[in-house]
Amino acid sequence: xxxxxxxxxxxxxxxxxxxxxxxxxxxxxxxxxxxxxxxxxxxxxxxxxxxxxxxxxxxxxxxxxxxxxxxxxxxxxxxxxxxxxxxxxxxxxxxxxxxxxxxxxxxxxxxxxxxxxxxxxxxxxxxxxxxxxxxxxxxxxxxxxxxxxxxxxxxxxxxxxxxxxxxxxxxxxxxxxxxxxxxxxxxxxxxxxxxxxxxxxxxxxxxxxxxxxxxxxxxxxxxxxxxxxxxxxxxxxxxxxxxxxxxxxxxxxxxxxxxxxxxxxxxxxxxxxxxxxxxxxxxxxxxxxxxxxxxxxxxxxxxxxxxxxxxxxxxxxxxxxxxxxxxxxxxxxxxxxxxxxxxxxxxxxxxxxxxxxxxxxxxxxxxxxxxxx
Numbered sequence: 001x002x003x004x005x006x007x008x009x010x011x012x013x014x015x016x017x018x019x020x021x022x023x024x025x026x027x028x029x030x031x032x033x034x035x036x037x038x039x040x041x042x043x044x045x046x047x048x049x050x051x052x053x054x055x056x057x058x059x060x061x062x063x064x065x066x067x068x069x070x071x072x073x074x075x076x077x078x079x080x081x082x083x084x085x086x087x088x089x090x091x092x093x094x095x096x097x098x099x100x101x102x103x104x105x106x107x108x109x110x111x112x113x114x115x116x117x118x119x120x121x122x123x124x125x126x127x128x129x130x131x132x133x134x135x136x137x138x139x140x141x142x143x144x145x146x147x148x149x150x151x152x153x154x155x156x157x158x159x160x161x162x163x164x165x166x167x168x169x170x171x172x173x174x175x176x177x178x179x180x181x182x183x184x185x186x187x188x189x190x191x192x193x194x195x196x197x198x199x200x201x202x203x204x205x206x207x208x209x210x211x212x213x214x215x216x217x218x219x220x221x222x223x224x225x226x227x228x229x230x231x232x233x234x235x236x237x238x239x240x241x242x243x244x245x246x247x248x249x250x251x252x253x254x255x256x257x258x259x260x261x262x263x264x265x266x267x268x269x270x271x272x273x274x275x276x277x278x279x280x281x282x283x284x285x286x287x288x289x290x291x292x293x294x295x296x297x298x299x300x301x302x303x304x305x306x307x308x309x310x311x312x313x314x315x316x317x318x319x320x321x322x323x324x325x326x327x328x329x330x331x332x333x334x335x336x337x338x339x340x341x342x343x344x345x346x347x348x349x350x351x352x353x354x355x356x357x358x359x360x361x362x363x364x365x366x367x368x369x370x371x372x373x
Contacts, residue, residue, distance in 0.1 A: 018195035018224045020139045020162060022052040024187070028230050029056065031186045032160065035135060035234050037065035042133035044121045045140045047073040048093045048110060053138055061097045069095040070133065072126055075118040090119030092129060122151065130155055135234070137161065146172045149231070153181065160232040165189060167231070168283055169363060171303035177286070178296045178304075184286045185230025186238050192216070194223035243288045245273035254279075258339045258358050259312040260305075262366055278308060280338045280364035289367075297366040300338045308366050310336050314358065317350040338364040 041057055048054040048071040057069045072092040093110045117123045121130075121140070130136070130151070139162040140148040150172065152159045167173055176182040187193075194216055197205070202222035205215040216223050247253075249272035254263040262278035265271050268285045278297055289296070298305030317331025322345065331350045337360040343349045349359045 018139070018197065018226055018228075019050075020052055021194060021196060021223075022055060024193055025052055025056045028185055028187050029137070029160070031236050031238075032232075032234050033064060035158065038067050039134040040068040040070065040132055041066055042130060042136045043069070043071040043138045044126055044130065044136060045073060045138045046071045048095075054095075057137075058095055061095070066097065067134075068132075070129055071095075072115070072119050072121070072129060074120060090115040090117060092119075092125075121148065127151075127155070130157065133157060135159065142167075146170055149173060149176070149182070158234055160185065160230060160234055162193070162228050163231050165227045165229050165283070168286065169299050169301040169304060171301060174299050174301060174304045178298070180291050182231055182233055183239060183289065183291075185232050186236050187230050189229050189284055189287045192225060193228040194218065194225055195228075197222060197224045240290055240292060241288075242290060242293060243268070243271070245271055247272050249275040255340055257361075258341050259310045259314075259336075260300075260308060260338055260366070261311065262308065262338075264338065264340060264361055264364075266361075276369060278366050278368050280361065280366055283363055283365055285365055285367065293370060294367045295370055297368055299366065300336060300364045302336055305336070305366065312339075314339070314350055314352075317352045317356075317358070319348050319350055321348055322346070334358070334360045337361070 043051060043053045043057070046053050048058075051071065051073075054069070054071050057064070057066065061069065070092065073090065075090040092113050092115055094113070095110055115123075115125050117125055120126065134157075136152060136157050136159040142164045145163045145167050148161070149159075149163075149167075152161075153176065168177065173182065197215075201224075202215070205222060205224070209215060211217060213225065215225050247270050249263075254265060254272060254275070256263050257280060260278075260280065262280050263275065265279050265281045268281055268288055271279060271281065280300070298308045313335050314331030315335070317334075319327040319329040319331070319333060321327060327348060331352070334350055339350075339358045339360050341356075341358055343357050344359060347359065349357050351357045
């Protein structure tokens, strides 16, 4: 019952109602064609008659050389992308490449099967379908992303899925990234991903949010904007491209953190080529991470830096704005962040009774160059 309640809550989460554009699917999946040949692909969060994931795989079934395509979705068999998931029965469909005039299977070509349950990806029925799959590709509910990826790892599945960028530092996911069990897809993390929206939510965004932040208007249509990216364990060429390093290390340009045995690097392109110790880099580094060139040591997130423990706490500090007024927060707020001594004059800082000042850098991933790289 708890699992079902959680899934109902996820479906009421508006960001779980973002629908992936075909162009974004095409731009990413074209880099993995060798992985799909002879594979059973499972899209387990997709109504096949409206899902662009199903459209892509069905249309390219023979080009990709797929063996089988299976889709399931949470309790909804209405042919409406933005239905409210209130249908009586969940369905699953299986496609084996049946020919038709358009290249995309009609409903009668697919063969509808009704599930006994509600189509929850964690249900016994859906897990049995998951066991048949070689590769899972979909846009799962962001609010259930931890559980979703955990299930894929448990059943040793290859996958290519969309998730929120914040998922990188989830304590449940980061260790998998650190151990090279999960990495960033080919599409740049900095690229805007836009999503189709239910009309009601699109109108709400227009009325309550700022254009360019929460949404964009494309050819008169409101598209949801989300901090989203591709996560995968399918290898791709970009992952093995060498990052060319050109800057030399100097203590002035690369200060050491106050609470970690590591230096601060503000931009991935400025990683020094002659520093062998641990470095704190922006999360966007993962876009260029080559596991043959760098080792990931940890991250500034609770539970993500056991191999690089923080060496100082700030419970006796308090947070101050640049105008000198206190925010009311204690220094414990910045414990385990990557902190630098000093005040850059731009953002809030922390100070103790002795006048010692530190500031938090943005969230950091700790890396080390591999020997010989």
